[in-house]
Amino acid sequence: MHVPDGFINAPTSAATGVIAAGAIAVSLRGARKELDERTAPLAGLVAAFIFAVQMLNFPVAAGTSGHLLGGALAAILVGPFTGILCVSVVLLMQGILFADGGLTALGVNITNMAIVTVIVAYALFRGLVKLLPRTRRSVTAASFAAALISVPAAALSFTLxxxxxxTTEVPIGKVATAMVGVHLLIGIGEAVITALTVGAVIAVRPDLVYGARGLTQKLKLRVNGELVDAPDARPEPSAPARASHRKVWAVGLATSLVLAGFVSYYASADPDGLEKVAGDHGIDKKAEEHGTADSPLADYGVKDVDDARLSGGLAGVIGVGVTVVAGTGVFWVVRRRRSDDTSPSETSSTTSTSSTSSTTGV
Structure with missing residues (x-):
């Protein structure tokens, strides 16, 4: 659903750019609370994985394909604020390096594919998790439903x-019907990919799934004849847990590289949902050439490499590498800002406690 330049006029593109910038600013602050020792290393990997899977267009109807948007997956794995940042990093890399999604339409794409998908998916996900039994299967089922609904929600956002x-005169009713119809089908693929990925991570390290936290039943203690919740224990991660964390990261990165570098060659060559609707209804009449159309990696191929399989594979591997580095860098900075912000308060608290203890001793 990458919107190219020329579909939406300049004032609307500028307005969505302001919305996107504001949402990213809010997300940078919100992500400080989400990025801890578990989510911070995983966030850059999630961005790279989304980049890789977005290269795997799957057929959804005659002559039409779809691909992962990733908002639901990112929000459930690393949190909604961090999820918006993850998808935004992917869209930025795609727009600048691969000429995928217009540069003037970057605000449109971030609003549709990052903000709308994350907000809709995570709100629905949290609601379902509260209603369903507190089990890992419930998290997987809720992630399926959340991802399914997030895609037509993004299609409706584009329609609005x-x-x-x-920039073209097309009856809005036709646009809405076509966009929602095809993206409901794409949403099924999105839901399957999201549920399988969330389920796989839960099976290995459920503590790494942001949306699954707090699902374990609290330990009960009997105090004065009544059952009360035991206080949470927060031990430091053990060496085996840290090793398992690194293993998950390594497997995730390897999977992303294989998907982008090899499996992507077998992806559907049919136009995606937006491209198909735009071509059928004339939305693309005023489409403009991408500003980086002459990029060495434009259209997910390496310039001057004639072998299509090798060219696409190299581009995919480069894209995964650049995205994981860029994403990890962003989240490392955000995580460090959180540490800097909490240190003074922790120091003040420690000083206050020491002072109180000294006074009590006197």
């Missing part, structure tokens, strides 16, 4: 933007 600032 087109109604406000579309």
């Amino acid at each position: 933007m087109y109604a406000v600032g579309g």
Whole structure:
């Protein structure tokens, strides 16, 4: 659903750019609370994985394909604020390096594919988790439903933007019907990928799934004849846990490289949902050439490499590498800012406690 330049007029594109910038600013602050010793290392990997899976277009109807948007997956794995940042990093890399998604339409794409998908998916996910039994299977089922609904929600968001600032005259009812119809089908693929990924991580390290935290039943203690919740124990991660964490990261990175570098060659070559609707209804009449169309990696191929399999594979591997480095760098900075922000308060608390103890001793 990468919107190219020329589909949406300049004022609307500028407005969505402001919305996207504001959401990213809010997410940078919110991610400080989400990025801890578990989510911080995983966040950059999630961005790289989304980049890799987005290269795997799957057929959904005659002559139409779809691909992962990733908002639901990112929000459930690392948290909604961090999830918005993950998808935004992917879209930025795709737009600048691979000429995928217009540069002037970057605000449109971040709003649709990062903000709307994350907000809709995570709100639905949290609601379902509260209603369903507190089990890992419930998390997987909720992730399926959340991902399924997030895709047509993004399609509706694009339809609204087109109604406000579309550059061609197409009846909005036709746009809405076509966009929602095809993206409901794409949503099924999104739901399957999201549920399988969340389920796989839960099976190995459930503590790494942000959306699954707090699902374990609290230990009960009997105090004065009544059952009360035992206080949470937060031990330091053991050496085996840290090793397991690194193993998950290594397996995730290897999987991303294989998907982008090899499996992507077998992806569907049919236009995706937005491209198909745009071509069928004339939305693309004023589409503009991408600003980085002459990039060495444009269209997910390496310039001057004639072998299609090798060219696409190299581009995919480069994309995964650049995305994991860029994402990890962003989240490392955010995590460090959190440490800097909490240190003074922790120091003040320690000083206050010491002072109180000294006074008591006197």
